[in-house]
Every structure is written in C-alpha cells, then in structure tokens.
Amino acid sequence: MSNRWVGFVLGVICWIFPARAQDFNQIYDSIIRLDEVFVFPFQLSGQLGVDAAKIKTTPQVSKYSLALPNRYVLPKTQTERLLFEATTGGGIIPLNPILNALNGRTKMLKQRLERDRRYALTQQTASWAPDSIFTQQWGIPNSRIEEFLYYCEQDPEFLRIARSKDRLALWAYWDRKSVLFLHPNTVE
Numbered sequence: 517m518s519n520r521w522v523g524f525v526l527g528v529i530c531w532i533f534p535a536r537a538q539d540f541n542q543i544y545d546s547i548i549r550l551d552e553v554f555v556f557p558f559q560l561s562g563q564l565g566v567d568a569a570k571i572k573t574t575p576q577v578s579k580y581s582l583a584l585p586n587r588y589v590l591p592k593t594q595t596e597r598l599l600f601e602a603t604t605g606g607g608i609i610p611l612n613p614i615l616n617a618l619n620g621r622t623k624m625l626k627q628r629l630e631r632d633r634r635y636a637l638t639q640q641t642a643s644w645a646p647d648s649i650f651t652q653q654w655g656i657p658n659s660r661i662e663e664f665l666y667y668c669e670q671d672p673e674f675l676r677i678a679r680s681k682d683r684l685a686l687w688a689y690w691d692r693k694s695v696l697f698l699h700p701n702t703v704e
Contacts, residue, residue, distance in 0.1 A: 595632050599625040638669045641678045641686060654694035664697050 560567045579587040592600070602622050605612035616622045642665050650656045656664050668674045668690065677685050696702060 593629075593632065595625060595629045599629055634669055634675065637675070637678050638665050644683050645687065645690070650690075650694075654691060655698060656694055664694065667697050668693050 559570075575581045599622070601612070602616040602625055603613050604610065605614075613622070642661075647658060647661060650661050650664065651658050671693070674689060674693075677689050
C-alpha cells in the first residue's frame, strides 16, 4: 500500500473519529518497514496445495505401521472373555470348567454370546436404513423402531438375510414384517 493511500485511510479514520486523530498519527509514525523475509530451510511457495505435497511426513505410529504380529486380531468382548475364563483352568485338574459345566454357567455364557452377536448384527443392519424409512415407508412409530428390530431379530430368516448382507432382500423382509408387526392378527 502506498503512503498516499495510507494517508488517505488515516485521514478518513481521523475524520470519523476526530478525538483519536493524535493516536493514529503516533501509530503511523512508529511503523517500521522491513525487507522481504525468506524462510530457506522449507522453501515454501505460499500455495498450500504445492507446499503440502513437498512436506515429507512419517506415518502415524500404530500397530499396523509397526507390523506387529497380532495387529489384525480384534479384542474380545466381555462375554467372550467370561466364556474363555469359564471353560479354561490351570493346575493339574482344572476345576473351573468342571464346576461351570455342573452349575450351568458355561451354557448361560454361550447363550449370552449368541444373543450379543445377533444384537450386533441387528444394529449393523439397522444402520443400512434411516429411521425415516421405518416411519414413513413402513409406518412404524419412531418410538417402536427398536422393538421392531428385536421382533425381526428373533426370526431365523432375518439372521440368514442379514448375514448375506443383501440390503434389497433385507428391505423386502422388513416390508413384509412391518405389516405383521403393526397388525399381529394378519396371516403371512
């Protein structure tokens, strides 16, 4: 900006704010002009796209970048850990598996694990359709969507379709089941 424009701008500001004119003159007098500054080690051009491509970064440290041996192993759920603890034991004669088989804890944990897996599959498939589809297309009230999903989860046909990951077949299934869910006395 040339000195003429700076003076003009300061004059306009002084005309708008006459009480502060002396302050602006003091600021204008204290401006120090510097020579052009170069940052040599980086040699940046000022264009973000070009400069970002030039910068070399290291990959984020993770179990994948370090190539750890168990990097693809998923952590066990709480139910899986409880079942593992109930079916294994240490020592010469492991007592945990024997006691848990007698009192039914092993069977209960296996049923819980199957229920948890069905529920996780149901939640995954529920994310394939927005809530508005359930309410507008199939007429299910918003407060009963979870109940409808549980109703479908109990059907072995739903589990077969959900495991196949065929979204169109699942939507057709939900379309059929919504009629039975809303009007339980109708025949399939």
